[in-house]
Amino acid sequence: MELPALTPQYVLGLAAMLVLVVDAIAPDERKTGLLAAISTLGAAGSAGVSAWFLAAGSGAGTFTAFGGALAVDGLTLFFGVIFGSVAALVSLASYDYVRDEPHRSAYFAMVLLATTGMSLMAAANSLVTGFVALELVSLPAYALVAYLKHDRGSVEASLKYFLIGALSSAILAYGIGLVYAATGAFRFDALASAVVDNPHVAVLGIGVVMIVGGFAFKTASVPFHFWAPEAYEGAPAPVSAFLSSASKAAGFALAFRVFLLAFPSPAFAHMGIPWTVVFAVLAVVTMTVGNFAAATQENVKRMLAYSSVGHAGYVLIGLAALVGPTSSDAFVVGASLAHLLVYGFMNTGAFLFVALVEYWGVGRTFSDYDGLAREAPVACAALAVMLFSLAGLPVGGGFWTKYLLFFGAVKSGLWWLAAVGVVNSALSLFYYSRLVKAVWVNEPDGSLDLRGRPVGIYAAVVAAALGTVVLFVGFNLVSTSAFAAAGALVGA
Amino acid sequence: MLIEALLAVTFVSAFCVLVAPERYAGRLAAVLSLLPLAGSVYAYAAFDGTGNALLGGTPAFETQVPWLSLGSYTVDWHVGLDGVSLPLVVLTAVLTTVAVLAARGRIAERRAPFFALLLFTEASLIGVFSALDFFVWFVFWEFVLVPMYLLIAGYGGPRRRYAGIKFFVYTNVASLVLFVGFAMLVVATPVQSFEFGALAAAIRQGQVHAAFGLSGSALTALAFLALFFGFAVKAAFVPFHTWLPDAYTEAPTPVTVLLAGVVTKMGTYSLLRFNVTMFPNLTHQWALPLALVAVLTVLYGAFAALGQRDAKRLVAYSSIPSMGFVLLGLVASTSYGLAGATFQMVSHGLLVGALFLAVGHVEDATGTRMIEKVSGLGDRMPVAAAVLVAGAFGYMGLPLMSGFAGEFFVFTGSFAAAYAYAPLVTAVAMFGIVVIAGYLLSLLQGVLMGPFEAPVEAIAAASRRDLAPAIALVLLSVGLGVAPGTFMGMIQHAVAGLVGGLGGGL
Numbered sequence: 001m002e003l004p005a006l007t008p009q010y011v012l013g014l015a016a017m018l019v020l021v022v023d024a025i026a027p028d029e030r031k032t033g034l035l036a037a038i039s040t041l042g043a044a045g046s047a048g049v050s051a052w053f054l055a056a057g058s059g060a061g062t063f064t065a066f067g068g069a070l071a072v073d074g075l076t077l078f079f080g081v082i083f084g085s086v087a088a089l090v091s092l093a094s095y096d097y098v099r100d101e102p103h104r105s106a107y108f109a110m111v112l113l114a115t116t117g118m119s120l121m122a123a124a125n126s127l128v129t130g131f132v133a134l135e136l137v138s139l140p141a142y143a144l145v146a147y148l149k150h151d152r153g154s155v156e157a158s159l160k161y162f163l164i165g166a167l168s169s170a171i172l173a174y175g176i177g178l179v180y181a182a183t184g185a186f187r188f189d190a191l192a193s194a195v196v197d198n199p200h201v202a203v204l205g206i207g208v209v210m211i212v213g214g215f216a217f218k219t220a221s222v223p224f225h226f227w228a229p230e231a232y233e234g235a236p237a238p239v240s241a242f243l244s245s246a247s248k249a250a251g252f253a254l255a256f257r258v259f260l261l262a263f264p265s266p267a268f269a270h271m272g273i274p275w276t277v278v279f280a281v282l283a284v285v286t287m288t289v290g291n292f293a294a295a296t297q298e299n300v301k302r303m304l305a306y307s308s309v310g311h312a313g314y315v316l317i318g319l320a321a322l323v324g325p326t327s328s329d330a331f332v333v334g335a336s337l338a339h340l341l342v343y344g345f346m347n348t349g350a351f352l353f354v355a356l357v358e359y360w361g362v363g364r365t366f367s368d369y370d371g372l373a374r375e376a377p378v379a380c381a382a383l384a385v386m387l388f389s390l391a392g393l394p395v396g397g398g399f400w401t402k403y404l405l406f407f408g409a410v411k412s413g414l415w416w417l418a419a420v421g422v423v424n425s426a427l428s429l430f431y432y433s434r435l436v437k438a439v440w441v442n443e444p445d446g447s448l449d450l451r452g453r454p455v456g457i458y459a460a461v462v463a464a465a466l467g468t469v470v471l472f473v474g475f476n477l478v479s480t481s482a483f484a485a486a487g488a489l490v491g492a
Numbered sequence: 493m494l495i496e497a498l499l500a501v502t503f504v505s506a507f508c509v510l511v512a513p514e515r516y517a518g519r520l521a522a523v524l525s526l527l528p529l530a531g532s533v534y535a536y537a538a539f540d541g542t543g544n545a546l547l548g549g550t551p552a553f554e555t556q557v558p559w560l561s562l563g564s565y566t567v568d569w570h571v572g573l574d575g576v577s578l579p580l581v582v583l584t585a586v587l588t589t590v591a592v593l594a595a596r597g598r599i600a601e602r603r604a605p606f607f608a609l610l611l612f613t614e615a616s617l618i619g620v621f622s623a624l625d626f627f628v629w630f631v632f633w634e635f636v637l638v639p640m641y642l643l644i645a646g647y648g649g650p651r652r653r654y655a656g657i658k659f660f661v662y663t664n665v666a667s668l669v670l671f672v673g674f675a676m677l678v679v680a681t682p683v684q685s686f687e688f689g690a691l692a693a694a695i696r697q698g699q700v701h702a703a704f705g706l707s708g709s710a711l712t713a714l715a716f717l718a719l720f721f722g723f724a725v726k727a728a729f730v731p732f733h734t735w736l737p738d739a740y741t742e743a744p745t746p747v748t749v750l751l752a753g754v755v756t757k758m759g760t761y762s763l764l765r766f767n768v769t770m771f772p773n774l775t776h777q778w779a780l781p782l783a784l785v786a787v788l789t790v791l792y793g794a795f796a797a798l799g800q801r802d803a804k805r806l807v808a809y810s811s812i813p814s815m816g817f818v819l820l821g822l823v824a825s826t827s828y829g830l831a832g833a834t835f836q837m838v839s840h841g842l843l844v845g846a847l848f849l850a851v852g853h854v855e856d857a858t859g860t861r862m863i864e865k866v867s868g869l870g871d872r873m874p875v876a877a878a879v880l881v882a883g884a885f886g887y888m889g890l891p892l893m894s895g896f897a898g899e900f901f902v903f904t905g906s907f908a909a910a911y912a913y914a915p916l917v918t919a920v921a922m923f924g925i926v927v928i929a930g931y932l933l934s935l936l937q938g939v940l941m942g943p944f945e946a947p948v949e950a951i952a953a954a955s956r957r958d959l960a961p962a963i964a965l966v967l968l969s970v971g972l973g974v975a976p977g978t979f980m981g982m983i984q985h986a987v988a989g990l991v992g993g994l995g996g997g998l
Contacts, residue, residue: 331563393638393664394631403630403671404562410675415704418675422668429664433641433657441646441653476560483563 005063005072008046008053008080009119012087015042016112023105032104036095036456039108040088043115047084050077050119054481060488064125068187071125074485078337079122079253082344085467086246087115089345089460093352094238096359096454098147107147110140111242118250122257126186127176130254134172134218137250138165141243145235157234164227165217172214178207191262198271205273208263212278215258218251220244221312222286229293232305232351237358240301241351244308249340252315256333260489265322280320284420287313291424295431298365301354303431307390308347310424315339317405317421321412322490329490332408334483339405341478342397342471346386349464353383356457360450366434371444379458380439382465387432389468392425397471397478404479494538494553495571495622498531498581499615506611514603518596521607525589528614532585535578539982545574545624546692546769547989552578554624566685570625575986576834577621579979580754580761583841584621586968587753588614590961594849595746597958598856599647606647609639613750620758626674626686633762634667636755640747648742655735655742662735666725673718674766676704680711692770716774719766720782727759727815729785730792740808745852748804752811752848753841760818760837764830768822769990775825779911782823787917789816790924798931803851803861806935807844810887813924814840820921821902824909830987832901835980839894842969843886849962850880853954854939858946863938865947870940872951877940879962884932886969889925894972897980899925 004010019038026034053059059074091111098104117136124130142165146158180186182204183194198204217224232240259265265276290310297303318336322329356379362368373380389396392403402425409418471478505524512520535553543549551572560567573581591610599606616639619632637660645656678686680703681694694700700708721732728736736756740748768775775782793812800806814836821833853876854869855861870877886893889900906918972978 327564331565334563388638394635395638399631399634400560406672407675407679410672411679413704415672415676418672422665422672425668426661426665430657430661433660436642437645437653437657440642441656479560479562483561487563 003049005058006065006070006123008050008077008084009116009123011042011046011049012084012112012116012119015039015045016109016116018042019105019109019112032095032099035105035108036091039091039094039112042112043084043087043091045084046115046119047081047088050080050084053077054081059481059485068189069126069129070120070123072123074481074488075253075256075337076119076123078341078481078485079249080119082249082341083115083118083122083246086242086249086344086348087111089348089352089464090238090242092463093241093355093457093460095456097236097238097355097457101148107144110144114140114144114242115246118246118253121250122253124254124257125188127179127191127258127262128186130258131173131176134254135169137247138169141247144239144242145231147236147239153234154236157231161227161231164224168214168217168224171210175207175210175214178203178210182207188257188262192264195263196267201271201273204271208268208273208275209278211258212275212282215251215255216282219248219255219312219315220309221282221316222289222309225286225289225309225312228309229302229305232308233299233301237301237351237355240305241348241355244305244351245344245348248308248312249344252336252340255319256336256489259319260333266324276320276322279316280414280417283313283316283320283417285313286310286316287421287424291427295427297431300357300364300366300369300435301351303435304347304350304354307428307431310428311339311343311347311390313424314402314405314421317409317417320417321409321414323412326487326490328408328411330483330487332405332412333490334479334486335401335404335408337482337486338475338478339401341482342389342401342468345464345467345471346389346396346398349382349386349461349468350390352457352461352464353379353386356454356461359454359457362448362450366438367445369435369438370442371448372439374444375448375450379461382461383439384436385465386468387436389472391429391432393429394472396468397475398468399472400475400479493555494531494535495573495618496555498528498535498618501531502528502611502615502618506608506615509611510604510608512604517604517607518592518599521592521611522589522596525592525611525614528618529585529589532582535573536582539573539578541572541574541578542985543574544576544769544986544989545572546688546765548689549574549986549989551624559628564684567627568625568685568687569628570687571622571628572624573622575982575984576761576764579834579838579983580621580757581618583757583838584614584617584754587750587841587845590845590849590965591746591749593961594749594852594958595744597955598744598746598852602646606643609643610746610750612639613643617754617758621761624688626678626688626691629688629762630667630671633758634664636758637663640751640755643747644739644743647744647747650742651738652742655738659735659739663725666722666732670719670722673715673722677711677715679703680708688765695770696772712771713774716767716771720763723759723763723767724785725759727756727763727818728812729815729819730789730812733789733793733812736812737805737808740811741802741805745848748808748848749845752808752844756811756815757837757841760815760822760833763819764822764834768825768830772825772990775823776911779823779825779909780913780917783820783911783914783917786816786819786823787921789813789819790921791927794924794927794931798927800931801863803854803863803935803939804848805861806863806931807847807851810847810928810931811840811844813928814844814887816921816924817899817902820906820918823911824906824914825991826905826908827984827988827991828901829905829909830990831980831984832898832905834983834987835894835976836898836902838979839898839969839972842965842972843883843893843895846879846962846965846969847883847887849965850876850883853958853962854880857951857954858948860947863935866939866945867942868940868944869946869951872944873954875959875963876954879959879966880940881936882966882969884936886966886973887932888929892970892973894969894976897973897976
């Protein structure tokens with residue numbers, strides 16, 4: 001019997017339902033463990049199914065469902081692996097983090113539902129399903145940021161996130177409306193043919209720019225990035241990890257689908273709407289703002305938040321450097337996809353380390369982290385691996401993806417974009433190594449009193465670091481599927 | 493498979509040391525560091541490579557298997573050793589063992605990570621020297637930064653954090669620039685892999701088409717400059733040397749030995765592999781300006797060393813002119829110049845190691861590095877004094893030590909180079925030797941001669957175990973000086989293919 005193509009999404013949705021059912025019938029004392037286990041296994045299972053489909057070659061073709069509103073191809077499955085892995089790591093770490101909080105079942109259910117929405121975003125084949133899936137991600141995300149509802153920071157962050165999110169959703173919906181007005185189509189394949197020599201250039205152009213704005217919000221790119229440091233800082237750290245890795249990747253998944261499948265760049269350049277140039281500008285500004293702001297932070301979580309803005313800028317190279325020849329387009333898109341996967345591990349792990357420190361109640365600034373390695377060498381070694389990988393040093397997969405993105409930019413003729421990336425990358429090494437220096441080199445102020453060894457967070461941090469290293473040595477697994485998925489998308 | 497075995501043994505050793513108990517970490521690291529040493533000696537004995545690995549020669553112990561497929565491009569795991577790289581692998585293994593032995597008595601806390609990081613450095617250095625694919629080379633080239641940064645920033649002197657981050661970020665910028673420059677060149681060639689040999693052939697044959705609005709030759713020139721910048725920072729040619737005095741001085745002595753002995757050689761080795769081998773025409777065309785950089789490096793480094801009052805900083809500065817001599821030999825593009833430069837890399841590694849260890853002993857015994865605060869140590873610590881004298885004279889080019897052989901070949905080759913004013917430029921650079929002799933002799937005089945004076949009452953006798961590594965380095969330098977043919981034959985064989993068609997004698 002063949003499994004349905006949407007199995008990864010079904011697994012996630014069913015796991016979310018199961019969490020709610022188990023909450024109603026399970027005895028209280030063991031409930032957290034059970035909920036975390038269902039959530040972790042559900043997410044990991046979904047990632048596993050996606051990876052299995054990819055390995056079996058299902059990604060080579062395209063399966064459509066629901067009258068073509070959803071489509072499963074290599075890109076969908078590739079992102080399915082990212083979302084499932086990140087959600088599994090986050091659920092594992094949340095076991096310790098939310099153990100003493102109320103409404104744990106709602107927490108895990110919302111994580112799973114948001115993940116379902118993300119993997120639907122990666123499967124969207126029409127602007128409408130894309131928008132609905134995006135809202136399925138956003139609504140649980142607002143609630144998750146406010147999960148610590150007696151913590152002012154958490155509530156304030158959620159409010160900001162919600163207001164800006166609502167605004168950007170409105171802009172996105174308006175943009176979709178304008179595109180529909182100009183073309184009369186929602187489905188990507190229909191759009192692709194309807195935009196060629198479309199007479200309503202102005203309406204279509206404004207619509208596309210508004211859609212770009214909606215994606216900029218979801219991916220925390222400039223100019224809609226300013227919610228990110230606030231939301232990531234105020235949210236519970238596992239939620240920050242989830243949003244900055246998976247939610248960002250989901251935004252890019254939909255952006256790649258929309259801009260590669262529905263809005264072919266040659267047709268738009270022909271009409272005088274060169275959206276690749278818009279993305280090139282966004283890439284430069286986003287990586288520069290993110291990295292320069294990160295370099296000036298004193299608060300570790302804010303530093304990671306701005307660094308995640310910077311990484312959105314690197315990934316935007318994939319949309320900026322689309323110049324036509326299929327081989328170079330496929331290369332740069334493939335590098336972007338691979339970067340999002342590796343980023344899913346290294347960035348999630350870094351935020352989960354912050355979750356560990358919050359669990360210990362040590363403090364939030366760099367100087368509070370001084371000398372942590374003396375007490376927790378394993379977690380700090382994992383942190384060093386992930387931070388150096390984020391900086392693009394060859395201890396983790398981040399090395400390959402960063403240099404492949406630069407190589408892809410050069411290959412597309414945008415050497416100046418690679419040059420901007422170089423400046424940013426050098427700067428990022430400065431602030432990432434500052435954190436490594438704090439935990440490994442600096443002496444602790446007083447005596448560090450670390451309360452206990454939270455097994456779940458520890459396991460998640462170490463697993464993320466191992467994943468980062470494995471993706472370095474075994475990068476071929478990533479690159480093969482990423483370049484194949486990108487090739488199919490670009491060639492379509 | 494020998495290279496893979498060397499790398500695997502070194503990495504596994506590093507992990508073993510990392511998890512070893514603090515008390516046994518040093519002893520375990522010393523024993524385990526003998527394995528790659530033995531492996532590199534075996535590689536020397538069993539070496540059967542011919543020619544230059546990039547120019548159609550047969551490298552020894554070669555492996556080539558596909559690693560990554562990136563759309564139309566492929567990255568191969570391609571490693572092998574030829575006459576240029578093998579001596580540097582041996583040097584790496586020797587100096588790592590020396591550094592581990594020298595560190596045993598010096599590092600008091602967090603010993604396990606320290607020794608593990610030394611072994612990680614060794615593994616990545618072996619990787620740099622044996623890589624025959626650009627990405628394999630780049631992986632190891634960048635990986636070196638991680639353990640080096642942690643060693644400097646975690647275990648160094650009072651300004652170690654500043655020195656560490658300066659080294660880290662500055663050399664990372666250099667790597668990024670050389671990457672983008674080289675990437676621009678690679679995409680303009682028809683080659684769809686990153687294999688050194690294929691790229692060298694394409695670039696040498698001028699198969700670089702116009703791209704980025706630049707002609708093929710302009711693009712080649714740009715890549716040459718980007719690569720030169722990247723390697724000049726690593727090798728610390730003036731004016732790209734500013735990270736060096738801080739890093740050398742602040743790093744703990746065993747780390748300085750590795751840093752000065754091998755890490756800077758990555759820069760000169762890669763200069764030979766990339767610029768000289770892949771761009772022979774440009775090297776020849778720009779030989780004069782490059783030689784002037786070499787002369788500037790020699791004279792600036794020598795005069796700067798002359799003004800130092802801190803013995804360790806003096807030795808740090810004195811290592812700059814030696815890199816200038818290497819550059820002088822490389823740009824000469826003559827057989828003697830290229831072979832002499834490669835030989836000088838090995839020789840300088842041994843001698844600078846001995847000097848830093850001797851100065852380290854003086855510091856340990858007297859508690860200061862300031863030259864004016866100590867004198868008359870010659871008869872109080874005779875063995876350390878002997879090492880210091882031997883190292884200094886080796887630096888000055890005393891015959892029958894390796895420094896003489898290296899510098900003799902470099903100067904002979906450089907005099908015969910084909911570029912304009914080559915003899916004049918060489919003569920000016922040779923004047924640097926006089927300055928070097930000047931400050932080294934004044935160092936010896938200040939520290940070893942005269943009435944005894946030191947901030948401490950009595951000098952504790954150094955144990956034989958502490959002195960053995962430095963003595964070994966001096967003996968190896970003498971051995972290479974007496975029998976330069978140990979390496980010279982294979983080096984000359986490997987660089988012979990680079991000389992053809994460029995003119996110049998010798």
